[in-house]
Amino acid sequence: MTPEQLAEAIIAALGQAVSAGDFAVEVPREVRVERPRSREHGDWSTNVALQLGKQAGMPPRELATRLAARLESVEGVAAVDVAGPGFLNITLEAASAGALARSIVEAGPAYGTNETLTGHVINLEFVSANPTGPLHIGHTRWAALGDAIHRLLSASGAEVTAEHYTNDAGNQLDLLGASIVARAQGAPLPEGGYPGDYVADLADAVLARRPDLLELEEQEQIAVARELGYRTQVAQNEQTLTDFNVHFDVWFSERTLHDSGAVEQAVERLREQGHVFEQEGAIWLRTTDFGDDRDRVLIRANGVPTYFAADAAYYLSKKDRGFAEKIYLLGADHHGYIGRLKAIAACAGDDPEVAIEVLIGQLVTIAGARMGRRRGNALLLTELLQWIGSDPLRYSLARYPADSPLDLDGEELRKRTNDNPVFYVQYAHARTCNVARLAREDGVSRDDGFDPSLLTHQTEAVLLAGLGDFPRVVAQAATLREPHRVARYLEALSASFHKWYDECRVRPKDADEEITDLHRTRLWLNDATRQVLANGLGLLGVNAPERM
Known part of the structure; x- marks a missing residue:
């Protein structure tokens, strides 16, 4: 049951x-x-x-x-x-409890999915890194957690779109273009330019595409370098995220908001709601009506839109695309955005408590980063992947609440011992696979019998209870946006499995022992555990190895 x-x-x-x-x-x-x-x-x-x-x-x-x-x-x-x-x-009854093992195996990857959030249409925005440089440690936590939340929401019935917002408008791209040209010329960087070594790599990439770059007029040089450098960096960031097992459904360009007139249209739409006013030549949004600490400028006196105007246009874009719920995952230095984003929702006529949710992730540091080459004073995600690996990094970031500062030890994450939580869980999965392989070699087959009333050992009762709790854990983790609940659950389940493995045999002790329904039924329980461990690791974006 x-x-x-x-x-x-x-x-x-x-x-x-x-x-x-x-x-x-x-x-x-x-x-x-x-x-x-x-x-x-x-x-x-x-x-x-x-x-x-x-x-x-x-x-x-x-x-x-x-x-x-x-x-x-x-x-x-x-x-x-x-x-x-x-x-x-x-x-x-033992038979009723034990029947769960067969149900899990038959459900396969679908076990744990639920309908808790069915009917919810959600836009989940996370990472949203500036395209002026590579992804670094500051992006890493939300990349892991955001993708895990995406998987959890989907598993719980929500219709969810993972979205990356690319800030590809404004003076920062001009500075990137000028920095690339300076590196290509071997000249000093412009004031406020980007000092990272990666800019030299971008300059090489741009020159490979446009060998005539330095023959162009100065402004054209910057324009070409800006466009090609920006596109190269975005492509590199997308590949890095793919290597980190993070995937987005939509890569949204801020530039499209300006080019399409969406920013100006947003101002007029908010004006119609009665919350826009003009003062000292600028156009303002009266966000203090809805709890913001001060009103916000939409259009400066010189006619140039602010970043806040783009934020408002972006919110309305999400609304127009049918997302009733919008979740923003922001970094530790973005607490001030909570009030202003909720105020935008209210000014747009929405209920901010329903339409928008802002999650703030605290800083993460990783000690022992001796091999990492620091570029522009930031440890890059590519370096973390080379040093630690995707699975240990993702699992370790997922097993703690996002709102707690996190200090990890990189060398400890690399260790293949039971003291390393990701190894402990992955090893439990690999052990279930090994048990199944050896059982097959001994002639134990699930298809030959299943009698759940035989699963009476105390460790079997504990293991079955843990397996049965998985759908609830998934639903709760999705509702609370807390992937760490899945990680901690997997560690407890792994402990229960290891105890069961020590006490109960799936295979006969020797060639003379008769294979019975107890062996076959325990194989069902072993394989049910394998399925739940694989499903849980998958929700965290972590691999479930068959051998270790």
Whole structure:
């Protein structure tokens, strides 16, 4: 019996109780079941009686007692205990609990997916690096977390688009072009130019495309270098993210907002909402009406739009493209953006508590970065990938809440020991694959038998309970935007599997031992664990190796 099936049984029992006059409540369409903190309290627990007691006009414990009497007759339920003020602790029969192993294997990659966020149409923007340089350590955390959140939202039924906003407008690109020309000429950088060694690489790339670059007029040199250098850098950043197993559905260009007239149109649309005013020759948005600390300039007195005007146009673009919910993942230095972005939503006539969500990621530092060549005073993502590798880096970034500062030890992340969490989980997956390989060599086949009533060992009960909890963990991690819940779950599941592996044999001890349904059923449990570990690692963008 899966947690979903048990929830349906509870709903059915509530309906029967209401029909019989045990109590009068509106039967809920959904009931949550969770694992008790202590295994001694049963396999699953629900607080539905606490939720319905007031509506029924009786103490929750009394309602729970009446409901327990009906649940005890449900096929597959061994016992139902009423605890505390009205919690229902449910113990399943071994066969019912063990049947989950087969359900997981048959569900395959779909196990863990859920419909918690079905109907939500979400735009998820993250990384959004400036195209004037390579991705560095400051982008790395949100690249890992943003992609994991994207996977979690999709697994929970949301229609979600991962989007990268490229800031390809403004003076910064002119400075990039001038910096590339200076490097190509061997001349000093312009004031405010980009000093990183990568600019020399861009200059080489531009010269390869335009050998005549230095023969052009000065302004044309800068224009050509700006365009080719910018496109080269964006392509390199996209490749780096691909190497980091991060993928975007949309690469949105800020330049298109200006070229299409969307910025000017945004100002007029906001004016129609009644929140635009003019002062000292500039055009302002009265964001203080909605909690911002000060009003914001949209168009300067000289007629040049501000970055804030582009932000407003970009928000409206997302709205026009049908995204009712917009999630922004921003860096630690962007706390001030929360109020202004929510104010834009309110000025556009939207409910900012529904239409926009801003998540702030704290800084991450990685100690022991001895081999990294620092370019422009930043450790590059490409260097981190070469040094640490994508899997250890992604997993380690995902296993902590985004709002906590993070200091990782690069050399520790590289170690292949059980003290390294990513190795510990990946090794558990590889071990399940090895068990299956050796079992097949010994002639143990899942197809020859499955008797879940044989899974009676204490470690099997713990492992099955953990496997059954996976869909809830996925749904909760998606709803809270907290991938670290999946990582910590995988570590606990791996521990349960390793204990089971030490206690219970899938293969016969020797050639003379008869292969029985116990061996075959344990192979189902082994393969169910493999599937959940693979599914969980996949949600974090981490590989599930078959051999280590």
